[in-house]
Amino acid sequence: MSILIDGNTRFVVQGITGRSGLFHAQQCRAYGSQVVGGVTPGKGGSEIDGFPVFDTLEQAVRATGATASLIFVPPPAAADSILEAVDAGLELCVCITEGIPVRDMVLARAVLEGSKTRLVGPNSPGVITPGQCKMGIMPGQIHAPGRIGVISRSGTLTYEIVRQLTDRGLGQSTCVGIGGDAIIGMKFSDVLKLFNDDPDTDGVFMVGEIGGTAEEEAALWIRENMTKPVAAFVAGVSAPPGKRMGHAGAIISAGKGKATDKIRTLKECGVTVADSPIRMGEAMIEALRKAGLSVA
Known part of the structure; x- marks a missing residue:
């Protein structure tokens, strides 16, 4: 067994078309993780290195069956990405982004308290269950x-x-x-x-x-x-x-x-x-x- 993630975990990468998002999505996939797509507003319907891209996380979850997300979104918008994970009903959200404004995180933390979504991070290297799934850097x-x-x-x-x-x-x-x-x-x-x-x-x-x-x-x-x-x-x-x-x-x-x-x-x-x-x-x-x- 493991906690939080295992070989069956399907996740999407929020911010996948950015340099860091794409690189680490590729690294997670190479490890054997089920990276099933990504999210970048305005680029829905496209594809990047075999990953389907969606405009919203809700669309990505509906199309891929993902239960988790990995966030590589710049600090000003990262808290909104966490809230989007809550709205999409995800079980787990792992946020790599560092330097999210404290006021933004105060609001995000309040919303998380009443949800089923577990947040790891922000400013996290991620979560890994060795030999099964890697969500992070x-x-x-x-x-x-x-x-x-x-x-x-x-x-x-x-x-x-x-x-x-x-x-x-x-x-x-x-x-x-x-x-x-x-x-x-x-x-x-x-x-x-x-x-x-x-x-x-x-x-x-x-x-x-x-x-x-x-x-x-x-x-x-x-x-x-x-x-x-x-x-x-x-x-x-x-x-x-x-x-x-x-x-x-x-x-x-x-x-x-x-x-x-x-x-x-x-x-x-x-x-x-x-x-x-x-x-x-x-x-x-x-x-x-x-x-x-x-x-x-």
Whole structure:
């Protein structure tokens, strides 16, 4: 099993005629994913590299039977693309776009709350179930099918932990990049619940960073609900207050969002925390062994 996507997932790419949209649609298709079309307003009825193009997402869903979408739309229009996914009744929307105006995302998040659509992102590297489906920009070749779930706010560190897990013979069930913007869709705790309920996931690795309280909230959820071992790494220990470190959501403000506070809370809640990005794989192995699970 997996969470969110599998080999049966059919998705369309919103913004497919743009350079990034087309390139990554091609890469997802080459991985074996069922990319069944794309959306660019005004270009409906055309085709690009074998992908049928539609004017609206609703038209694309009706014609292709897609249940998910992948967004490569410029920031000013990206929130509208998320709302279009909600209107089309999609189960999943993965938004790669970075820098969507906060006001736009406040409105989009409010609409999402009352819908059946799950949003991953924005500013996300995507979602991948190794060997089955890739929806995003991650390098597929570093992933391997297995039983470790990965959740991350960081794209680059997602790739690093996946590489370390794969090198140690620990494949992944599904990897979810929840995004680094200040306002996102699915949070750590939302994805943790899915992994906790997945019988084919044995343990989970979380990659957090400075800013906000998502890691602390996840730690409390883990303590109260998680039945599987969790390991983590939090980036930004040396980040100075008031300075944004890469992502829009990665900023220490009003004395909140410090990496040290997040690490302390995670440890207090039973999470095994890596003290360096080069030790993330070892931390996952340690967490599995603590739980009495064998590691090859």
